[in-house]
Amino acid sequence: MMNAPGWSVLNTYATGFEADFVMAQLEAEGIPAVRDNHESTALFGLGFQGATRSGYTIMVPTEVLDEAQALLESAPDDVPSDVPFDVPDDEPTP
Numbered sequence: 001m002m003n004a005p006g007w008s009v010l011n012t013y014a015t016g017f018e019a020d021f022v023m024a025q026l027e028a029e030g031i032p033a034v035r036d037n038h039e040s041t042a043l044f045g046l047g048f049q050g051a052t053r054s055g056y057t058i059m060v061p062t063e064v065l066d067e068a069q070a071l072l073e074s075a076p077d078d079v080p081s082d083v084p085f086d087v088p089d090d091e092p093t094p
Contacts, residue, residue: 007034008062010069012055019056022072026060031068033060 010026010033013019019035026033036057060068 004059006062007059008065010058010060010065011072012057014055016056019058022058025071026058026068029071031060031064031071033058033068035059 011022013022016035023033023035036059
């Protein structure tokens, strides 16, 4: 997979959860993406989402690589502290 013609490596993530989150962001913007699981199935099985030695590499079509990189760079790393969270009325607030 790593040498697939027409595809370029976007990034490698430590956990499957991170990789899936990034793929969801890309796909929401209409950018196709594929994930290379490396050896993640060898020890823990297909559903494993934790960290692996080799990580999870995401590839996108080469023609949209710059767009994908810009999308990830513009995404906020965290929710600002002044943004209120929407707590349902039936749940106690701290």
